[in-house]
Amino acid sequence: MTYSIHDFHTRAKGWRLILRLFLDWAVRDRLSREVFQVKPNPIVSLPNKAWTVQLFRVALVFFYLGSAPLHAQTRSLSADKRAQIEKAASSFLGTNSVPGISVAVVQDGELVWSSGYGMADLENFVPATFSTLFRLGSISKPITATAILQLAERGKLDLDAAVQNYCPVFPKKEWPITTRELLGHLGGIRHYNPDGKGDIPDDSAKHFASMEESLQIFAGDPLIAKPGTKFHYSTYGYTLLGCVLEGASSENYVDYVKENVFEPAGMEETQANNFFAVIQHRSRWYHKDKAGVVQNAGVLDSSYKIPGGGLISSADDMARFEIAILANKLLKPATREVMWTRQKAVDGSQTGYALGWGTQKKYGLALVEHTGGQQGTSTSIILVPERRAGIIVLANMDGVDSAALSTEILKIVIDIKDNP
Numbered sequence: 001m002t003y004s005i006h007d008f009h010t011r012a013k014g015w016r017l018i019l020r021l022f023l024d025w026a027v028r029d030r031l032s033r034e035v036f037q038v039k040p041n042p043i044v045s046l047p048n049k050a051w052t053v054q055l056f057r058v059a060l061v062f063f064y065l066g067s068a069p070l071h072a073q074t075r076s077l078s079a080d081k082r083a084q085i086e087k088a089a090s091s092f093l094g095t096n097s098v099p100g101i102s103v104a105v106v107q108d109g110e111l112v113w114s115s116g117y118g119m120a121d122l123e124n125f126v127p128a129t130f131s132t133l134f135r136l137g138s139i140s141k142p143i144t145a146t147a148i149l150q151l152a153e154r155g156k157l158d159l160d161a162a163v164q165n166y167c168p169v170f171p172k173k174e175w176p177i178t179t180r181e182l183l184g185h186l187g188g189i190r191h192y193n194p195d196g197k198g199d200i201p202d203d204s205a206k207h208f209a210s211m212e213e214s215l216q217i218f219a220g221d222p223l224i225a226k227p228g229t230k231f232h233y234s235t236y237g238y239t240l241l242g243c244v245l246e247g248a249s250s251e252n253y254v255d256y257v258k259e260n261v262f263e264p265a266g267m268e269e270t271q272a273n274n275f276f277a278v279i280q281h282r283s284r285w286y287h288k289d290k291a292g293v294v295q296n297a298g299v300l301d302s303s304y305k306i307p308g309g310g311l312i313s314s315a316d317d318m319a320r321f322e323i324a325i326l327a328n329k330l331l332k333p334a335t336r337e338v339m340w341t342r343q344k345a346v347d348g349s350q351t352g353y354a355l356g357w358g359t360q361k362k363y364g365l366a367l368v369e370h371t372g373g374q375q376g377t378s379t380s381i382i383l384v385p386e387r388r389a390g391i392i393v394l395a396n397m398d399g400v401d402s403a404a405l406s407t408e409i410l411k412i413v414i415d416i417k418d419n420p
Contacts (some may be wrong), residue, residue: 077105077113077413084412088405089117096400097294099286100128102315103405105413106390109326111319120283120396122294133282133312134394135273135302137372139381141238143321144307145183145339145356146330147257148245152179153335157248159183163240166247169212170240173223179244181227182237183355184343188223188230189237205275205301211243211253214304231343231351238308245307253307262317265324270313275301282312283396285376297376297398309374315392322383322390340368340385363416371403380406387414 077085089103100118104111116128136143151157159180163170166179173188181187192199200206200217208214218236225232242253249256254272262270269281285297302310313321324330331339339355352358357368365384372379380402383390391413393406410416 077107081412082113085113085409086115086117088408088412089115092400092405093118096397097288097292098395098397098400099294100132100283101393101395101402101405102128102130102132102134103394103409104130104315104319104392105409106319106322106326107388107413109323109388111316111323114315114319114392116315120281122284122286128283128396129281130316131269131281131314132394133269133279133314134379134396135283135285135300135372135374135377136311136313136318136394137309137374137377137379138235139318139370139372139379140307140309140311141235142356142370142381143257143261143311144238144241144245146325147261148179148183148241149331149335149339149355150260151245151248153332157244163244166245167215167240167243168247170215170219170243175223175226177223177227177240179241180343180355182234182241182244184351184353185231185233185237186228186343186345186351187234187237187240188225188227188232189234189240190218190221190224191232191234191236200304205299206304207275207301208303211239211246211306214239214306215243217304228346230345231353233353235305235308239305242307261321261330264329265317266320267313267317270311270317270321272306273302273310273312275299275303279312281314286397287376288397288399294397300375302374309372313394315394318381318392318394319390322381322392325383326385326388326390363411369403369406373398373402378402382406382410384410384414389414 085103085105089101092098093101098118099122100116100120102114102116104114106112114130116130116132118128120126120128120132148157152159157166157179160178162176163179163182164172175188177187177189182189198217198221245256246253258271261267271279285300286294287297288294325336328336340357340359342354342359343351345351352360354368358370359366359368361367365386367382367384369380369382376396376398378395378398378400380393381390389410391406391410393402393409395402
């Protein structure tokens with residue numbers, strides 16, 4: 001019997017998986033006791049020590065024989081930078097008791113490195129990888145903004161027209177609201193209420209079948225400010241933008257972004273987070289209680305806020321989004337600059353937020369970025385356009401500072417010293 005190179009690498013990849021699982025199992029007890037504070041299963045124990053060592057040796061041989069790259073990359077990070085990133089990622093996991101994260105690095109407009117750390121699923125002992133799907137939370141907003149700006153660029157949407165031109169089911173208010181104002185959180189639409197009244201409960205599996213149905217959560221509420229006068233962050237404002245997009249494109253929101261953002265960027269796994277669907281590689285979601293014990297996060301059906309916080313994706317896919325933005329595959333350079341221009345209130349005050357992206361000057365560089373957080377997830381996306389660089393960090397626990405890790409990795413990648 002003969003084997004092709006494909007057969008060989010297929011078998012080698014299988015042995016690499018065995019090795020990965022073996023090594024992960026070896027540290028499971030330590031992670032359980034020291035990080036997650038979960039009692040290890042006393043029934044599970046190592047088999048005969050000699051057999052275990054032999055298995056490790058065999059797996060190690062096949063690991064190196066079959067060590068074909070996991071990404072079709074023309075470049076890679078230096079060993080020193082990879083070591084620094086891995087140290088930062090490991091420290092982040094341990095310090096915050098985060099079960100799992102995925103990280104991706106874009107440099108010179110290319111995906112140069114990505115990896116997963118820890119566990120995507122603690123109960124079933126599934127490792128996090130570069131292809132694990134995480135809830136994006138609010139880093140869904142830059143994707144929606146990109147789609148909206150596409151429609152404006154194509155002459156299908158006027159950013160400064162009243163939203164009812166495209167979403168007539170949304171009731172008129174005391175003042176008109178424009179798409180531009182919604183993108184910059186200047187539209188006067190409320191965010192979640194502090195007491196939760198009038199919002200979807202934290203542990204709700206209620207499914208919303210359409211953007212129009214989702215609008216009913218807040219459509220009858222008064223504006224909190226005259227549009228254009230006050231920055232007020234609002235995920236509901238992005239639900240309204242989803243309705244605007246559907247009216248301007250004559251397509252369902254998910255279909256439009258799939259055809260016009262995900263497919264051109266090569267984001268094959270990114271999709272709406274359908275709570276009831278079986279989705280391969282989707283992470284479990286975690287929360288840390290007041291005692292520091294890791295628990296499963298609450299139920300969340302995010303169908304009511306897909307444009308502003310209801311997508312799932314992998315580190316690799318989000319890196320491809322960054323690459324496509326930098327390469328002008330999704331927007332023309334002039335349109336992209338409009339999207340990344342800080343907005344001003346009518347009194348001339350800067351908001352610090354552009355159209356779907358946060359912006360800041362740091363380390364002598366212009367950064368465009370966003371973070372996300374909801375039940376069981378904390379995420380961060382950073383782009384440095386002038387360096388054609390970007391960082392993605394996705395974590396499967398809520399309430400942790402993913403932006404701190406992405407910033408630390410950015411400094412490593414583009415050689416930024418500690419002085420801000």
